[in-house]
Amino acid sequence: MINSGRFLAVVFKKVMTTNEIAARLVDLCRKGDFETAQKELFAEDAISIEPYASPVFEKETKGLDKILEKGHKFDSMVQEMHTLEVSDPLVAANSFAATMRMDVTMKEKGRMDMAELCVYKVKDGKITSEEFFI
Amino acid sequence: MINSGRFLAVVFKKVMTTNEIAARLVDLCRKGDFETAQKELFAEDAISIEPYASPVFEKETKGLDKILEKGHKFDSMVQEMHTLEVSDPLVAANSFAATMRMDVTMKEKGRMDMAELCVYKVKDGKITSEEFFI
Numbered sequence: 555m556i557n558s559g560r561f562l563a564v565v566f567k568k569v570m571t572t573n574e575i576a577a578r579l580v581d582l583c584r585k586g587d588f589e590t591a592q593k594e595l596f597a598e599d600a601i602s603i604e605p606y607a608s609p610v611f612e613k614e615t616k617g618l619d620k621i622l623e624k625g626h627k628f629d630s631m632v633q634e635m636h637t638l639e640v641s642d643p644l645v646a647a648n649s650f651a652a653t654m655r656m657d658v659t660m661k662e663k664g665r666m667d668m669a670e671l672c673v674y675k676v677k678d679g680k681i682t683s684e685e686f687f688i
Numbered sequence: 689m690i691n692s693g694r695f696l697a698v699v700f701k702k703v704m705t706t707n708e709i710a711a712r713l714v715d716l717c718r719k720g721d722f723e724t725a726q727k728e729l730f731a732e733d734a735i736s737i738e739p740y741a742s743p744v745f746e747k748e749t750k751g752l753d754k755i756l757e758k759g760h761k762f763d764s765m766v767q768e769m770h771t772l773e774v775s776d777p778l779v780a781a782n783s784f785a786a787t788m789r790m791d792v793t794m795k796e797k798g799r800m801d802m803a804e805l806c807v808y809k810v811k812d813g814k815i816t817s818e819e820f821f822i
Binding site: 644646 | 809
């Protein structure tokens, strides 16, 4: 009985729709707050997939903890973010996409202006995978 | 020398940009003319990837000829297309996405209203893969 409040909270917690998740993700990414987006919207066993493996990032990163680490690593490589633009999302039933443009100066590589197509899969109100296309 | 005209035509043939390919694909799909889109815009070795394998379609279809066959098979299953809506595309450097909504009556399965996120990869002015997400 001591946990009945929590039990009810769990039972009645509203599962976010794909539209709601897409809107929240775009909102947070526009603010550059990728970490909140990941902690709030990603499943514990989510997967992050790069266009290709590089010396910096593996092709696939599995698990929210490793995805957060990947984010910290990226942040540590950034000298200055000049522009960050995120499109409105295109939303299907259990997936959505948005483009993200970054004009950024990296500590090692210098300034680059890049756009990626970001595709997300959703299950049970959480993002289960993100995949980036150049 | 006899082929010099053809040689020049090949050399100077303009490679379509990703923006141009995306606009043309969306235009043709809105008319329901998927076959022209595939013949005109897809690479010979293009791949088509479904969300999952089904009794009707394999997870992956390889090669333009097989993709055209897949289209004919789908067409043969359709009783009536009530609505076909294709979004404007989101375009990155070598990829783009659009959502496609079909309200369609299938001969076996009856009427269904479905939306898919369609993601395309581009190389050398041709679509090299299409992937559908539900």
